[in-house]
Amino acid sequence: MNEGLLIAIFVLSLFAFLGSGVWVGASLLACAWIGMELFTSRPTGDSMAMILWSAQSSWTLTALPMFIWMGEILFRSRLSEVLFQGLTPWLARLPGGLLHVNVAGCAIFAAISGSSAATVATVGKMSIPELRARQYPERMVVGTLAGAGTLGLLIPPSISLIIYGVSVNESIAKLFIAGLLPGACLALMFMAYVALWGLLSKHKSADRVVYTMRERLHGLWLLLPVVLLILGVIGSIYSGVATATEAAVLGVVGSLALSALHGSLSWEAFRDSLLGAVRTSAMIAFILAGSTFLSLAMGFTGIPRALAEGIGGLNLSPLELIAMLTVFYIILGMFLDGISSIVLTMAVIEPLVRQAGFDMVWFGIYLMIVVEMAQITPPIGFNLFVLQGMTGHDMGFISKASVPMFLIMVLAIVGLVWWPDVALILPRNM
Amino acid sequence: MTRAFAALAWGLDRFYVACGAVAALLLVVLTGLILASIVSRLIGVYLGGVNAYAGYAMAAGAFFGMPYAFRSGAHIRVTLLLTNLTGWTRWAFELWARAIIAAAAGYMAVYFGRLTYYSYVYGDISQGADATPLWIPQSVMAVGAVCFAIATADSAVRCLVEGRHSLTAPEADGGRDT
Amino acid sequence: ETWDMPMAYAASNYHSENNAAFAAAVTERTGGALEIKTHPGGALVPGGEIFGAVRRGIAPIGERLMSALGNEDPIFEIDAVPFLATSFEEARALYDASKAATEQVLAEKGLKLLYAVPWPPQGLYSTRPIESIADMKGLKFRAYNPATSQLAELMGAIPTSIETAELSQAFATGVAESMISSGSTGYDRKIWEFVDYWYDVQAWLPKNMVIVNQAAWDGLDEATQAIVLEEATKAEDAGWAEAQRLADWYKEQLAANGMTVAPPSPTLKAEFRDLGATMAAEWKDRAGDLGAEVLEAYKAE
Numbered sequence: 045m046n047e048g049l050l051i052a053i054f055v056l057s058l059f060a061f062l063g064s065g066v067w068v069g070a071s072l073l074a075c076a077w078i079g080m081e082l083f084t085s086r087p088t089g090d091s092m093a094m095i096l097w098s099a100q101s102s103w104t105l106t107a108l109p110m111f112i113w114m115g116e117i118l119f120r121s122r123l124s125e126v127l128f129q130g131l132t133p134w135l136a137r138l139p140g141g142l143l144h145v146n147v148a149g150c151a152i153f154a155a156i157s158g159s160s161a162a163t164v165a166t167v168g169k170m171s172i173p174e175l176r177a178r179q180y181p182e183r184m185v186v187g188t189l190a191g192a193g194t195l196g197l198l199i200p201p202s203i204s205l206i207i208y209g210v211s212v213n214e215s216i217a218k219l220f221i222a223g224l225l226p227g228a229c230l231a232l233m234f235m236a237y238v239a240l241w242g243l244l245s246k247h248k249s250a251d252r253v254v255y256t257m258r259e260r261l262h263g264l265w266l267l268l269p270v271v272l273l274i275l276g277v278i279g280s281i282y283s284g285v286a287t288a289t290e291a292a293v294l295g296v297v298g299s300l301a302l303s304a305l306h307g308s309l310s311w312e313a314f315r316d317s318l319l320g321a322v323r324t325s326a327m328i329a330f331i332l333a334g335s336t337f338l339s340l341a342m343g344f345t346g347i348p349r350a351l352a353e354g355i356g357g358l359n360l361s362p363l364e365l366i367a368m369l370t371v372f373y374i375i376l377g378m379f380l381d382g383i384s385s386i387v388l389t390m391a392v393i394e395p396l397v398r399q400a401g402f403d404m405v406w407f408g409i410y411l412m413i414v415v416e417m418a419q420i421t422p423p424i425g426f427n428l429f430v431l432q433g434m435t436g437h438d439m440g441f442i443s444k445a446s447v448p449m450f451l452i453m454v455l456a457i458v459g460l461v462w463w464p465d466v467a468l469i470l471p472r473n474m
Numbered sequence: 475m476t477r478a479f480a481a482l483a484w485g486l487d488r489f490y491v492a493c494g495a496v497a498a499l500l501l502v503v504l505t506g507l508i509l510a511s512i513v514s515r516l517i518g519v520y521l522g523g524v525n526a527y528a529g530y531a532m533a534a535g536a537f538f539g540m541p542y543a544f545r546s547g548a549h550i551r552v553t554l555l556l557t558n559l560t561g562w563t564r565w566a567f568e569l570w571a572r573a574i575i576a577a578a579a580g581y582m583a584v585y586f587g588r589l590t591y592y593s594y595v596y597g598d599i600s601q602g603a604d605a606t607p608l609w610i611p612q613s614v615m616a617v618g619a620v621c622f623a624i625a626t627a628d629s630a631v632r633c634l635v636e637g638r639h640s641l642t643a644p645e646a647d648g649g650r651d652t
Numbered sequence: 653e654t655w656d657m658p659m660a661y662a663a664s665n666y667h668s669e670n671n672a673a674f675a676a677a678v679t680e681r682t683g684g685a686l687e688i689k690t691h692p693g694g695a696l697v698p699g700g701e702i703f704g705a706v707r708r709g710i711a712p713i714g715e716r717l718m719s720a721l722g723n724e725d726p727i728f729e730i731d732a733v734p735f736l737a738t739s740f741e742e743a744r745a746l747y748d749a750s751k752a753a754t755e756q757v758l759a760e761k762g763l764k765l766l767y768a769v770p771w772p773p774q775g776l777y778s779t780r781p782i783e784s785i786a787d788m789k790g791l792k793f794r795a796y797n798p799a800t801s802q803l804a805e806l807m808g809a810i811p812t813s814i815e816t817a818e819l820s821q822a823f824a825t826g827v828a829e830s831m832i833s834s835g836s837t838g839y840d841r842k843i844w845e846f847v848d849y850w851y852d853v854q855a856w857l858p859k860n861m862v863i864v865n866q867a868a869w870d871g872l873d874e875a876t877q878a879i880v881l882e883e884a885t886k887a888e889d890a891g892w893a894e895a896q897r898l899a900d901w902y903k904e905q906l907a908a909n910g911m912t913v914a915p916p917s918p919t920l921k922a923e924f925r926d927l928g929a930t931m932a933a934e935w936k937d938r939a940g941d942l943g944a945e946v947l948e949a950y951k952a953e
């Protein structure tokens with residue numbers, strides 16, 4: 045079968061379904077169905093049922109609904125409001141103001157969650173209403189959240205890094221440590237962008253007041269509960285009390301306890317948080333079902349592998365190879381989620397990269413950034429979907445708002461190629 | 475007839491909320507199971523199957539949540555084209571979108587049914603420490619998918635029957651104000 | 653015809669490489685009439701689903717760790733009964749003795765066994781030195797099925813269930829402190845970063861098997877079937893030889909990376925033998941007549 049024709053049919057049918065207003069999950073399922081029926085002899089429906097069962101009942105995925113519920117609880121218990129009151133005296137005079145909370149919040153949350161959708165859903169649930177109330181432009185609110193939400197993959201713990209590590213026999217401890225510095229740098233780059241925007245746009249924050257030391261200290265006091273909660277969850281992972289997957293449930297229990305202490309845990313708040321979590325989780329689960337099936341269809345048709353083999357046949361120099369792979373994974377990332385693009389291509393890409401002499405730890409970090417970009421590129425980008433569900437903005441608006449963050453990540457890749465030590469200095473000295 | 479339809483519509487809407495309640499219950503069960511996994515390790519008791527049960531609760535909860543999420547307009551789509559259309563063309567696209575999601579949900583329901591049936595016939599057993607006959611958790615997920623198929627088919631049929639006048643903003647995914 | 657072959661382990665693992673060589677040989681010798689495409693690393697179908705996928709004809713051929721299917725039928729677990737067969741020679745004898753029974757059970761499920769290749773002998777990984785079973789008391793021991801949890805309980809260790817994806821993380825953070833696994837697991841995951849001791853207790857030699865959907869098999873003409881069977885035999889012999897060669901190599905790698913690699917103390921060895929006897933007896937009860945026959949045939953050799 046001619047790969048060009050195959051790709052054309054996949055892409056055109058996907059755009060036709062999505063563009064005509066078919067729900068995202070259904071579009072993906074339909075597109076995958078067409079691919080399977082036309083180009084494979086495998087039983088389509090049975091394959092779909094099996095792979096969906098496997099994906100949806102996976103233990104490591106359980107952290108996602110837990111974190112979503114945690115965000116709903118914190119949001120409804122007004123703890124998020126208190127958090128922002130606490131941060132205001134500290135950040136109000138910084139260019140970009142409270143928008144930094146999106147980036148810093150995501151970076152911190154990334155240390156307890158390996159999922160970028162969970163990071164966006166949890167942090168966004170708290171920050172979006174507060175930032176809107178303070179009249180920050182939607183474009184910045186949504187864009188920074190979409191971009192910074194991806195940090196969950198780079199900052200440990202990260203399931204994506206584990207999957208990569210296992211598939212290329214690399215040390216997972218090294219990969220985790222290697223992810224720290226680039227993750228922090230990327231977060232700082234996002235913050236620098238926010239600050240730059242703050243200086244250039246002269247955004248009038250609602251509260252341009254000079255805060256006294258006393259008010260600042262009171263702010264710290266207000267921050268304390270949520271900070272303790274997050275430290276508690278991180279602590280549970282590193283002390284061996286819970287695995288990274290299980291830790292999510294401690295976030296739920298902790299936020300329930302906090303809102304009970306805070307006196308805002310009514311039956312209504314509890315019920316609403318639960319139903320809110322059900323809605324968001326079900327929305328993500330439906331899209332996940334579609335993208336799982338689409339990955340399977342792509343796997344059976346062999347497109348990603350054929351493309352990867354095509355790159356192998358080009359005999360590129362190492363630098364050209366990395367440039368080519370970046371373009372390749374960006375394009376693949378438009379249509380597949382990051383983990384699937386790694387899993388479907390690694391068998392072909394790994395020997396290429398090793399032959400070109402790249403350090404596999406470094407390449408893993410590089411790959412995480414590329415995969416992070418896939419989360420915010422249309423038409424299939426999970427952070428875009430989560431944000432559409434949360435804000436009601438259409439995909440076009442959210443994608444456009446994410447463009448600066450995408451470009452920052454491209455810049456981060458250039459930086460990583462230029463200074464490989466950003467990723468390698470910590471693992472080398474461990 | 476109209477009254478019968480109204481009663482049916484009222485009943486279906488209650489039904490979708492009930493699906494949401496089941497999903498919420500499963501989320502609570504999931505929370506309990508993961509907590510049990512942590513606590514059992516702390517006190518040195520082995521609960522081997524607990525991870526698998528958590529996975530089953532999540533899969534079932536996801537599909538029971540879908541009809542409720544659909545009725546609440548939580549599922550997302552690209553509305554760029556729809557918002558720029560009016561009248562019959564708008565209606566035709568709405569009908570198309572609803573037909574596709576109903577077909578997709580129906581397809582999942584049918585094949586989850588087959589998955590469950592063959593797991594039962596083959597006597598498929600979980601490979602984990604839980605050793606659960608797989609048709610049991612799979613059937614719960616399949617029932618959730620059937621509920622989702624009902625919700626989406628309901629929406630497609632209502633769109634067809636009620637015609638273009640019933641359409642609200644595309645963002646209200648169930649097709650009616652909630 | 654194209655056969656997609658899902659496999660659970662990374663492309664560079666010797667099982668995956670052996671299967672890839674088998675696939676290439678079949679493709680070449682049939683002149684492309686039967687092209688087998690391998691999908692390592694759970695790329696197409698995740699490990700846990702491969703058996704069901706082949707059975708349902710979703711994939712015509714696939715590879716699965718046999719002992720993971722113990723819940724399906726105890727006969728698949730015979731190569732994971734602790735201390736029943738502890739060397740490659742014994743493992744081969746056990747395989748020969750159990751092959752007919754395995755094929756029979758597979759045939760009932762509409763499957764055909766092509767070949768099976770062992771993993772290196774299972775050793776005891778531990779974060780602290782183990783001189784006797786008493787030292788295992790209170791240690792968190794990774795269990796992934798009823799047999800390993802029972803083993804933990806018999807040793808007085810705390811069985812803790814850790815998913816494969818979380819294995820390294822679990823040892824890094826102390827969620828798990830010991831496990832029984834082959835040298836290759838430790839090497840593949842660079843376990844020396846968290847675990848200091850590996851005891852070559854040679855608990856058992858689990859195998860991966862390559863199975864074909866019977867309907868897909870019947871769809872091949874006889875000439876093609878003959879080629880596949882010939883190549884399967886070759887792949888099996890090559891796989892056993894490679895496993896044997898690598899067993900020592902993995903041990904050397906663990907030691908070279910700073911782990912204490914040692915044979916078990918005589919006390920530990922004797923205590924493990926007793927545990928093994930208990931578990932073999934229990935396995936025999938579960939496995940019924942078929943299992944008893946296999947055990948007798950194995951002991952007769």
Ligand code: NA
Pocket residue numbers: 153154155156157158159195196197198199200201202
């Ligand atoms: Na993370």
Ligand code: NA
Pocket residue numbers: 377378379380417418419420421422423424425426
């Ligand atoms: Na994307």
